[in-house]
Amino acid sequence: MAVSPPLPQTAAPELDSSDAGLVCAARAGDRRACFSIWSKYAALVQRLVWRFLGPGSDHADLCQEAFLRLFKRLNDLREPAALRGFVVSVTLGVARNEARRRRIRAIVGWVPEEVLPAAPTLPGQDEAREAARALYRLLATLGAEDRSLFVTRFVEKMDLSEVAAAHALSLSTAKRRLARLVARVNARLEASPVLLEYVGLLGQGRDP
Amino acid sequence: MKGKRDVFPTADSTCQCLGDLARRVEISGVPPLAEWADIDRRLDRTWRVPSLRRLGPVLAVSALAILCAAGYLVARRPLGYRVANCALSAKGVFATTSARSGVVAFDDGSQMSVEKDARFRLAMVPFGHGAEVSLDDGEAHLAVVHRPGARWSVQAGPFRIDVTGTRFDVRWSRPLGRFQLTMVEGEVLVAGGAIPPATHLRTGQTLSADLMTSSFTIADTPSRLTEAHRADDTYSAKTTSAEPVRQDSGAPRGSRPLPPATPARKRTAIATRNPHLTAAGTQSVQVEALPPPSIEPVRALVPSPLFSTPAVAAPVAPKPSLLRVVFGADGQLSNGFTGETSVEGGEGTSFSAPASWNDRSPLRPEAELLCASGTVAALVCVNENLPKMHCNWDSNWGVAIGWYARADHKSWGDAAVGAIAVDFRGRSASYRLEAHLKGDPKEKMYCIDNYKSGQVVRPSMFKSECWADKGDTLADFHQVDLFNLLFPSAMSYVAFRYCVSGITLFP
Numbered sequence: 001m002a003v004s005p006p007l008p009q010t011a012a013p014e015l016d017s018s019d020a021g022l023v024c025a026a027r028a029g030d031r032r033a034c035f036s037i038w039s040k041y042a043a044l045v046q047r048l049v050w051r052f053l054g055p056g057s058d059h060a061d062l063c064q065e066a067f068l069r070l071f072k073r074l075n076d077l078r079e080p081a082a083l084r085g086f087v088v089s090v091t092l093g094v095a096r097n098e099a100r101r102r103r104i105r106a107i108v109g110w111v112p113e114e115v116l117p118a119a120p121t122l123p124g125q126d127e128a129r130e131a132a133r134a135l136y137r138l139l140a141t142l143g144a145e146d147r148s149l150f151v152t153r154f155v156e157k158m159d160l161s162e163v164a165a166a167h168a169l170s171l172s173t174a175k176r177r178l179a180r181l182v183a184r185v186n187a188r189l190e191a192s193p194v195l196l197e198y199v200g201l202l203g204q205g206r207d208p
Numbered sequence: 209m210k211g212k213r214d215v216f217p218t219a220d221s222t223c224q225c226l227g228d229l230a231r232r233v234e235i236s237g238v239p240p241l242a243e244w245a246d247i248d249r250r251l252d253r254t255w256r257v258p259s260l261r262r263l264g265p266v267l268a269v270s271a272l273a274i275l276c277a278a279g280y281l282v283a284r285r286p287l288g289y290r291v292a293n294c295a296l297s298a299k300g301v302f303a304t305t306s307a308r309s310g311v312v313a314f315d316d317g318s319q320m321s322v323e324k325d326a327r328f329r330l331a332m333v334p335f336g337h338g339a340e341v342s343l344d345d346g347e348a349h350l351a352v353v354h355r356p357g358a359r360w361s362v363q364a365g366p367f368r369i370d371v372t373g374t375r376f377d378v379r380w381s382r383p384l385g386r387f388q389l390t391m392v393e394g395e396v397l398v399a400g401g402a403i404p405p406a407t408h409l410r411t412g413q414t415l416s417a418d419l420m421t422s423s424f425t426i427a428d429t430p431s432r433l434t435e436a437h438r439a440d441d442t443y444s445a446k447t448t449s450a451e452p453v454r455q456d457s458g459a460p461r462g463s464r465p466l467p468p469a470t471p472a473r474k475r476t477a478i479a480t481r482n483p484h485l486t487a488a489g490t491q492s493v494q495v496e497a498l499p500p501p502s503i504e505p506v507r508a509l510v511p512s513p514l515f516s517t518p519a520v521a522a523p524v525a526p527k528p529s530l531l532r533v534v535f536g537a538d539g540q541l542s543n544g545f546t547g548e549t550s551v552e553g554g555e556g557t558s559f560s561a562p563a564s565w566n567d568r569s570p571l572r573p574e575a576e577l578l579c580a581s582g583t584v585a586a587l588v589c590v591n592e593n594l595p596k597m598h599c600n601w602d603s604n605w606g607v608a609i610g611w612y613a614r615a616d617h618k619s620w621g622d623a624a625v626g627a628i629a630v631d632f633r634g635r636s637a638s639y640r641l642e643a644h645l646k647g648d649p650k651e652k653m654y655c656i657d658n659y660k661s662g663q664v665v666r667p668s669m670f671k672s673e674c675w676a677d678k679g680d681t682l683a684d685f686h687q688v689d690l691f692n693l694l695f696p697s698a699m700s701y702v703a704f705r706y707c708v709s710g711i712t713l714f715p
Contacts, residue, residue, distance in 0.1 A: 034251065035244060042239040045669050051230055060243060067247050132233055135226055154227025189222065198229065199222050 023080035026071065038067055038079065041087045051155045052095040052147065054136035066094040088166045092152065096144035103140075131198035138188055138195065146181045153178055227653060286332030287339060288315040294322065301344060301577050303327045314339065316353050318360075323347035333359050338371075347379070366631055366662020367400035367417070385419030385629075385664070385712070401662050419629060419664045420530075420714055531625070533711040536574040540615070544625065544713040545611025547690075549578050554697060556585025556604040561705075573608060578609055581705035584697045601697070602651065607709050608642070608692040617689055619646035624685035627714035629664040630693055634706020642692040643670050643682060653692070654682050664714060 015025060015032055022040075025033035045066050049059045070090045077086050139147050145167070152163045164174035189195055264442040294302040294310035301627055303326070304310040306642040310322040312330070318339075322328060326346020332339050338360040341350065352360050352371060364380040367387050377390040389398055391413050399416060400404040402422045403654040409426065417424035531544040539549045553559060559582035562571060571578050584606050587601035613620035630641060646654070656663075656668035657677070672679030682688070695704045 031248065031251075033249075043242070046239055050233065055233055060239075063239065064243060064247050064250065068250055072252055081423070092702065121544055124550060128229065128232060132229055150227070151230070154223045155230040182220055183225055185226065195226070199225055206402050 007152070014056055019083035020080035022076060023083055027074050034071055035082060037083070041084070043092045044087060048091045048151065048156070049095055052151045053098060062094055066091040069094060085162065085165050089168070092148045092166055096148050099144040099147055127198065131194055134194040136194045138185070141188060142184065146184065149178055149181050150185070158181055263360055279650055284334050289313060289330070301327050301329055304346070316355060317348070318346055318352045320350045339351065365400070367398060367403070370397040385714070387417040389415040419662065422664050530715065531713040533713065535576060535578065538691045539570040539572045541611055544609060544711070546615045547617065548615070549609070549611045551580045551607070551609050553582070553607045554584070554603060554605040556697060558582050577707040577709050579705070579707035580607060582607065583701065583703050584695070587697050587699055589699070602708055604697045606694055606696040607704060608694045610690055610692040612690050613688055619687045619689045621684050622686070624688065625713040625715055627664050627666045629662055629712045629714070630708060631710040632661045632693060632706055632708045634695070635704060637704070639696055640674065640694040640696055641665065643685070643688045644690040644692055645687045646689040701708045
């Protein structure tokens, strides 16, 4: 797979590396701008997908899908400077779709519901690794929207306005849904002794 | 467990804690440049055909909508039919000549053979569910294939037969005003004239009705009668040939041989007149000669004393016993009346047809129908719950299609007849037939309340307060100068549309 990326040509004009400049250039069909956008946000996209779906083997495809969708929809971006939020929004959309697809596949019995691989993905203690698996099992029981809210608010630690923007919600609606999500997560926590234990340890001030 | 929960953080901080846990998931490396190469390659394909991709769902939905619409239109398509040996007039009336019988073959296998000198119309029911057959004049025989959901009906003058899956014979002698229905198999619903609505007639029963006397009888038909007809029938599959079909020398009118028993077919024979129904409509009509073998013979009519009068069968036509009033194109009447037709509305009436209207506007027939449509405002009443309730009847009385007895608007005089029947069609309502005497105030009318289409009425049945079934009655029609068929106003706003299709005068 020795494919060399289309790197910028030396004779080409200088590329504005700001988000707005990259968006304008990409809209004009400048492939270098697309590459720059990818370089800048590939790690973010990858992280979001991983944290949304949990560790998995096919996330690279989803990351590609997210960028393809992003480039196709660049013209929909009203404020070019807000590229980062747009990347987050598009990536979450792709991840939500994937979560829905997986759920449907699990319902119709094509594949078992998403199961974390056995390979160790967490550094440190076994308890934390086990708790992470339990967490993603819990997240799998939530709807795609709830899962997306959880990842943005509690994993990515976005503030409320960013969460609302990433989900195209008003601030008040985002607050309402987050409150509902928190209630749901806590209700389902009861069914997961591993997570209860993990959270309980935290509550006692111990590092799990 | 309780102790453990006591030390739990708050709900929100629990989620924060879980979020921190997720953040500890190790992400495998950074995206390699090879991934960009894949994106770059796919981007080429995506940007090459962006519009088609975007239009994909739209095209799919559009195609689905077009398919649904096409399917609906195909399903809604009425039954097709072919007509042989019948001329089609511009008004959609089929007619046979005095030399040949005609045949209509429907796509579902049903057939109708029409006797010589007959006129008929066809109105097809949507979704290919059947047809409404209306014979303006003459005699016809139907063989209807039974299918689930099929709706076939036959209108014979004022009589209507709803075919519910059966075999029967019907005869309608228009000059004599006599109707006969003989059941061969199953049952039908029949109504019209003096016959109550939705009258059931079952196998072996014969209904005979006489418009002149407003009477009807239902009698059990001996089964041998039907069998005798099966044996005596002489009709063969010559319906489409140039040879005369009827055996006039001694054989009963319409006498035909019975075909081999075909359980799937419901066969009828009718002789009717009804100008109500409209023509074939939008379906394609092929006028062509049908191959004789494809015509299934239909059974004979039952000979009846009702129809054995010389008025029907004698070669020399006698003086007609009743008159059918003719509507002239300009609204002028002839053959019994010489006045003109008109339409008039009360204070709360507005017309959509005729388009231009004034008091007593001349009403010109369209397709031999005198029609009016529009709306009538609700009555305004005071003391509604008291015996002295009063409504504005005098001004908002409804709408009337009327006709003068004479062109000079004088009384009918010596030309007056003994009874009259008005054929009409319209929305369900309590219509009123009115007669006005020359010299009486305009608003004074003798009337018959709840008048039914085709009902034969005599002068003595007209009362000055028909709504209360009391008052003076008419002695005769000599002093009458005007007749009205009234659609009365009601307590609520109401739309009306009704058509007078014929007026018959009885001596």
